[in-house]
Amino acid sequence: MIKGIVIFTLFMQLLNTSVSSETLQASTAAIAFSESDFQIQSESKGIHIKIGDSKDIVEQMLGKPDDYYNHTNFYEYRDMDIHYKDNIVDAIMIDDPPTINFNKYKTPRKVGIGSTYQSVLNQYGKKAFVDYEKGKVSNITYMMRRDQHGQYNLIDSTDTIGTEDWNSIKGISMIFNQQGRVSFLMITNYEYAYYPEYNF
Numbered sequence: 001m002i003k004g005i006v007i008f009t010l011f012m013q014l015l016n017t018s019v020s021s022e023t024l025q026a027s028t029a030a031i032a033f034s035e036s037d038f039q040i041q042s043e044s045k046g047i048h049i050k051i052g053d054s055k056d057i058v059e060q061m062l063g064k065p066d067d068y069y070n071h072t073n074f075y076e077y078r079d080m081d082i083h084y085k086d087n088i089v090d091a092i093m094i095d096d097p098p099t100i101n102f103n104k105y106k107t108p109r110k111v112g113i114g115s116t117y118q119s120v121l122n123q124y125g126k127k128a129f130v131d132y133e134k135g136k137v138s139n140i141t142y143m144m145r146r147d148q149h150g151q152y153n154l155i156d157s158t159d160t161i162g163t164e165d166w167n168s169i170k171g172i173s174m175i176f177n178q179q180g181r182v183s184f185l186m187i188t189n190y191e192y193a194y195y196p197e198y199n200f
Contacts, residue, residue, distance in 0.1 A: 031125045033144050033152035038170050038187050040080060040092050040112075042104045049080070051170060051189055055087040079105060083192060091188040107172070107187070115182045120174060127154040136180065141173040143190070158194070166191045 039050030047061045058077075059065075065075040065082075074081045074093070083091035094105055096113045106112035109123040117137050129141040144152035146168040161169065169190035177183040 031154065033154075034150070035152075036108055037144075037152065038172070039108060040094060040105045040185075040187065041108065042079075042106075044104055047105075049082070049089065049092055051089055051092070051187060053089045055084055055089075058082060058089060083188075085192070090192045091186065093184070093186045095184045107185075111174075111182065112185065113182055117176060117180050120182065124172070125154060127156050129156075136178070137176055139173065139175045141171060143169060143171045145169050161190070 035052075036050070038052075039048055041048040049058055049061065062077040062079070065077050067076040068074070069076065072083075074083050074091075079094065081093040082089055094113060104112075106115075107123075111120055111123055117140075120140060124142050127142075129143070130137055131139050143155050143158070145155050145165065146152050152170065155169075166189070171186075171188055171190065171193050173186045173188075173193075174182045175184035
């Protein structure tokens with residue numbers, strides 16, 4: 001199975017998870033998020049790719065893409081896969097291929113491929129959509145809404161979200177392997193995550 005199909009399958013799993021899975025009980029301490037949280041970075045390489053970056057900025061840091069998947073409209077770069085709408089990044093994915101570089105990329109909260117479930121909860125909290133397989137956490141999705149001050153706050157329901165809210169909501173999703181470690185990570189805006197047909 002080619003990588004593009006694998007990415008699409010994982011995306012659909014995360015999509016279904018966010019709609020139908022259980023929501024963890026929120027922790028008492030609220031966690032504040034900002035625009036800078038929605039990026040993948042490698043401090044050793046000096047690379048930072050975030051939602052809202054232009055294609056030109058991405059390719060200045062990553063070079064030209066190695067491949068393009070028409071059926072998912074994703075560009076494959078050496079260490080990650082990126083989706084653009086109007087040449088602006090609206091989704092970033094990393095998984096665990098057999099390269100030496102993948103584990104160098106993390107979120108600003110130091111979560112990336114190989115991170116444990118507990119470290120994810122420590123950094124992002126328990127207000128999340130979670131799915132289980134055979135009694136183990138298989139994936140987790142955080143959705144955040146931007147308030148009037150530019151701060152993002154976790155939300156635990158998509159029932160009241162209208163089209164006017166799309167630009168103010170972003171998400172971070174992760175899949176865990178059998179050892180309970182992150183094996184796939186996606187950062188995206190709400191429009192792409194829930195209505196990908198508008199992004200082709």
